[in-house]
Amino acid sequence: MRILIVEDETELAKRLVANLTRHGLTCEWLDSAEDAKSFAAESFDALVIDLGLPGMSGLELIKHLRAAGVTTPILIFTARSSWQEKVEGLNAGADDYLVKPVHVEELVARLQALARRAAGHADARLTAGDVTLDPGLKQVLVKGEPVAVTGSEYKLLALFMYKPKQVFSQSMILDHLYPLDQDRDPNTVEVLVGRLRRKIGREHIVTVRGIGYRLNA
Numbered sequence: 001m002r003i004l005i006v007e008d009e010t011e012l013a014k015r016l017v018a019n020l021t022r023h024g025l026t027c028e029w030l031d032s033a034e035d036a037k038s039f040a041a042e043s044f045d046a047l048v049i050d051l052g053l054p055g056m057s058g059l060e061l062i063k064h065l066r067a068a069g070v071t072t073p074i075l076i077f078t079a080r081s082s083w084q085e086k087v088e089g090l091n092a093g094a095d096d097y098l099v100k101p102v103h104v105e106e107l108v109a110r111l112q113a114l115a116r117r118a119a120g121h122a123d124a125r126l127t128a129g130d131v132t133l134d135p136g137l138k139q140v141l142v143k144g145e146p147v148a149v150t151g152s153e154y155k156l157l158a159l160f161m162y163k164p165k166q167v168f169s170q171s172m173i174l175d176h177l178y179p180l181d182q183d184r185d186p187n188t189v190e191v192l193v194g195r196l197r198r199k200i201g202r203e204h205i206v207t208v209r210g211i212g213y214r215l216n217a
Contacts, residue, residue, distance in 0.1 A: 006040075059088065131201070
């Protein structure tokens with residue numbers, strides 16, 4: 001999952017990024033709503049937005065994004081706890097609400113649920129043919145048997161399985177596997193796809209010539 005965090009408290013944002021990264025998420029961080037206005041239109045699975053941003057508030061940012069047609073799930077993350085503000089945020093277009101401080105496990109679970117519902121999955125476990133991915137356990141099963149995968153292989157398979165009909169280019173895959181400030185090698189994608197095919201079956205990942213890859217669901 002690729003997450004955008006919009007939070008002006010630097011230390012808190014760094015802790016969030018570190019904790020979410022340890023749980024297998026790829027995170028980008030911005031400290032102002034103005035910067036996020038255009039960047040949030042990129043391909044993210046969920047947005048985490050603080051209400052108390054300087055300048056344009058988080059609430060204004062949410063309204064702007066929804067008015068601009070951005071449909072990415074939004075989770076409000078704030079120190080404010082009054083029910084009126086929760087209602088206002090949800091009515092502005094947010095999908096969920098968490099009050100600081102929060103256990104990272106709960107945040108991860110909520111983000112996974114938002115991404116799953118946005119992709120049209122009712123079940124917590126994702127299935128394509130004889131391949132099953134369990135985000136809660138971070139486990140991959142083939143024909144009911146656990147298959148050992150690396151962190152990068154798991155993230156790649158999750159990307160395919162959350163959106164099984166979508167074709168992903170190399171650049172899109174790299175965006176979901178690595179943050180923008182990390183060195184990237186396009187050859188990494190071919191290597192990961194090859195390794196994943198050997199583990200789950202070549203027939204499950206289709207090469208769309210000249211474009212990229214998609215799941216054969």
